[in-house]
Amino acid sequence: MTTLIAVLGTLLGTAMAYLLQQRGARTERVAVRSEDRRRERLTAVTDLVSALAAHRRAMRVREDLRLAGDQDGYAAARAESHATRAAITAPLMLVTVLAPDLADAASGAASATYALRGAADAAALTALRRAAIAATDRLVTAASASPLT
Template identity: 45%
Template structure:
């Protein structure tokens, strides 16, 4: 009887340790998933902000160019657009690394914002801006689908 009790105690201890180990594994896995999700949400927010800033500065830049504004004004707007374009790179890279399955969506969104440059007239500029906004909205929707998965 003592041997049976000892075996039951050992088996119970091993099973208990196994259950605790499995619980810890799933808890760590959930924490890592949440940390990835949080970082991806931050990168998406940063990219969305940078893209909106760039669209706004590109609108101003191209509108000035198309309306025949003074060269100094156009040059200042071009400088501003270089700053906003540079601000896109870090969140673009971060989001691509964190959510590689969205790489094509991210690239399309960034290209659409860059595509506002060199519009032939105000109508084309407005159309390209709408395309850039639509691409950004599509990226946000795609990211929401990916991030909402369990």
């Protein structure tokens, strides 16, 4: 009888150790996945904010040249602005997919940046640029408040 109790105790101890080990491994996997997801979301937002800043700059240069009547400079700046606008597409899509709670702020920041096109004059261009910066700042604020998990 003593032997049977000892064997059962050993088996129970082994089973308990196995279960605790499995639970610890599962908890670790969940933590790693959560950290990976947080990192992906943060990277997507960072890439989008960077792309928006590059496009804002390109559009400011482009529209300044257009308003000044510099056709040669405008043509080159227009080509650059097309490239910077295209560079917004992937990070905007990633933010929308990975952080749906930030989709409206991201879309608003992109739309405000696109609105620089065709400004009536230098003052309007400056106002549109400031509005685009403010929209991007709202995205950053929303991302900061978001758990990013």
